[in-house]
Amino acid sequence: MKKLILTTAALALTSGMALAESHGMTVRMGTEGAYPPYNFINDDGEIDGFERELGDELCSRAELTCEWVTNEWDSIIPNLVSGNYDTIIAGMSITDERDEVIDFTQNYYPPASSAYAALDGDVDVKAGVIAAQTATIQAGYVAETGATLLEFATPDESVAAVKNGEADAVFADKDYLAPIVAESELVWAGTDVSLGGGIGIGLRESDTELKAKFDAAITSMKEDGTLNAMLIKWFGEDIVTY
Template sequence: MRKLILSTAALALMSGAALAQETVRLGTEGAYPPYNYLDDNGEVAGYERELGDAICAQAELTCEWVTNDWDSIIPNLVSGNYDVIIAGMSITDERDEVIDFTEAYFPADPSAFISTSDAFDGTGVVAAQTGTIQAAHVTGMDGATLVEFATPDETIAALRSGEADAVLADKAFLEPIVAESGGELVFAGEDVILGDGIGIGVRESDGELKDKLNAAIAALKADGTVNTLIEKWFEGMEGPY
């Protein structure tokens, strides 16, 4: 689904194994519904909150949730501020050079363009969130100029203000925005499939933790939990597992 890393020298610093800690800290963005967001009480909610809690229970891990801005989410995993990333992060070759991933817990999700008119033809100024696979895709589009923003909500604001001609983001994120816009915003052009599905990011040094998480994900796929949560949080989507 979404998001590409920003390379920095800090990514070379690997920290100790998460399993040496009493609590496994789950890092998320908290700003990308329905995958993850903060509810009225300031608590992490969404598909990944419920799935993450189920994975921790299945793996018999004590877990706590930590929020982090998207543009530093990988560096702060590597530096030890939390132990895993569960934040709608697509599995990509570029990211896999820096961190490891579990098996996917969500299939590759279509990305889509929205604009103020369905006449958008793929040229002009296209907004995307900084460090995402969508931003990387726009840079390779003929006739398109990328403008990046720190948060997904800022990309929508740029479209509404006329600063951008279109937004490229995960379709699941855009669907409720289009539906609630009263016709102001519409889907335009063809969907784009990017990445290899969404997985949990772990430090390369944390192989034991990765194995525990993989076993838990496999068990929750087998017993139907993953499909049930996907169908709950993504309207009209049939669980693929």
């Protein structure tokens, strides 16, 4: 499968080059719209969340005209490669495996914890049935622990699997699970795990100019404190900052 994806990436290089050489084109920002508080659809039907606010600010600083589109998580990388949009800004952790297929900016969200949530805090997360969203670093980690992995297309479905007894626990970004644990019958289980190299913007490997523009904008937000303020706004005072 990886060879197939890499071949697709090679075939799509020309579309990326066209974008990278242009200055007036609209940059299409691809997100999932189903992973609050990173990204979600608000009551007005608009893409909202930390990454919407961040992406709009980055586009402003980079002097880019941007528009937002949504795409299901399990096909979000192939559809970037094939040219359906120009970036992925969707809570995607930077990993070596993904970096073989696409490129990333520097991270705009520091390496953070993934966590287990369950109905029973004493559940054996290494031997039980663990739910995770498909094609995530959390699903990959569960598969290596010896636990039984149940994969779901959306994060909401992975949480529902625990609530309805289909899974013993869910494993996901702790910042995603925190409000769910606070507002439901779920409790923390096991120990937190640090995975990935933080979250960055995914781009086609040919889009070097676009990557440079976003990297410069992210750097400027880190240097002037704007990014830290945005992280605290969306994730609370306890969030790791730059």
